[in-house]
Amino acid sequence: MAYTDKVIEHFEHSRNVGTLDKDDPNVGTGLVGAPACGDVMRLQLKITDDGTIQDAKFKTFGCGSAIASSSLVTEWVKGKSIEDAVKITNKEIAKELSLPPVKIHCSVLAEDAIKAAIKDFQEKRAKRLGPAAAASETR
Amino acid sequence: MDYFELYGIPRSAELDVKALEQRFRELSLEVHPDRLVGADAHARRVAAEKTASLNEGVRVLKDPVRRALYLLKLKGVDLESEQAAAKLQMPLEFLEEIMGRREALEGVKVKRDLDRAHAMAAEIRTARDAHLAQAKAALEKDDVPAATQALGRLRYYARFLEEVDAFEEELLS
Numbered sequence: 001m002a003y004t005d006k007v008i009e010h011f012e013h014s015r016n017v018g019t020l021d022k023d024d025p026n027v028g029t030g031l032v033g034a035p036a037c038g039d040v041m042r043l044q045l046k047i048t049d050d051g052t053i054q055d056a057k058f059k060t061f062g063c064g065s066a067i068a069s070s071s072l073v074t075e076w077v078k079g080k081s082i083e084d085a086v087k088i089t090n091k092e093i094a095k096e097l098s099l100p101p102v103k104i105h106c107s108v109l110a111e112d113a114i115k116a117a118i119k120d121f122q123e124k125r126a127k128r129l130g131p132a133a134a135a136s137e138t139r
Numbered sequence: 140m141d142y143f144e145l146y147g148i149p150r151s152a153e154l155d156v157k158a159l160e161q162r163f164r165e166l167s168l169e170v171h172p173d174r175l176v177g178a179d180a181h182a183r184r185v186a187a188e189k190t191a192s193l194n195e196g197v198r199v200l201k202d203p204v205r206r207a208l209y210l211l212k213l214k215g216v217d218l219e220s221e222q223a224a225a226k227l228q229m230p231l232e233f234l235e236e237i238m239g240r241r242e243a244l245e246g247v248k249v250k251r252d253l254d255r256a257h258a259m260a261a262e263i264r265t266a267r268d269a270h271l272a273q274a275k276a277a278l279e280k281d282d283v284p285a286a287t288q289a290l291g292r293l294r295y296y297a298r299f300l301e302e303v304d305a306f307e308e309e310l311l312s
Contacts, residue, residue, distance in 0.1 A: 031231060031234045031235060031238060032234070033229050033234045033237065033295065035218060035227045035229065035291045035294055035295070036218070036219065036220075036294065037294060037298070038294035038295040038296075038297055038298030038299075039298070040234055040237050040238050040241060040295070042238055059238070059242070061238070061241040061298075061302075
């Protein structure tokens, strides 16, 4: 099956591959896997105290579509507020990359990774500041 | 009719592969085209369908992983379908372990260290066999959640082993 140009572009020139310090209180880490294909994807977001995504890095072991989906979302989330970032759906990712139906799960993985990274950030924050403070600050 | 019924063997994660293959040959002969000379179109179609089921059945039942996944599917969880697999949440520690191993393998590939890659593959095979055994035991006890969790790991292990194979081919080519 042929990959689309956008998938190949993100696969060959992946954006933002790498890691951020997972112990940094401002870094949220999302780690997700796809049991159907055995792919794993890690997405890390550096989030400012006012809830803006400053930086994003990913590492994906998977097919071209999984790599392209994660590369694309690192570009999309940068500069966004976490409220806007959680609204990114797999449909938008799949549409942008013109993923065929058998590769839709790759975009689902990327969406789940964003949500998991933000959840991790919020949980870390709640632990650090107490749940009430964390809730009011990210509102 | 499921594949166990098709072959007339008990629904179990353990089976005698030799006996299965023997049964496959016998049943295949019964629907062989040579036996259908002069038969009508309907009979031919039925025979062709049965042949296809026998072929697919033996492929699934012969392989211990496919067989276990098939048994789980008969119990209502189809890990080979996108939706069901997507719903399966693996423990974070497991995903961290897989991520760590894949990253380590990446480093080994850069160093072109095939011996280390083989050693890593051996560890993965041990883990795979242990979880397959767990899954079989869980299937026998009808413990679907435990079987699902154990079988959910197998694709990750299989992917890792495919990577090692690909690396080996790359080095030897």
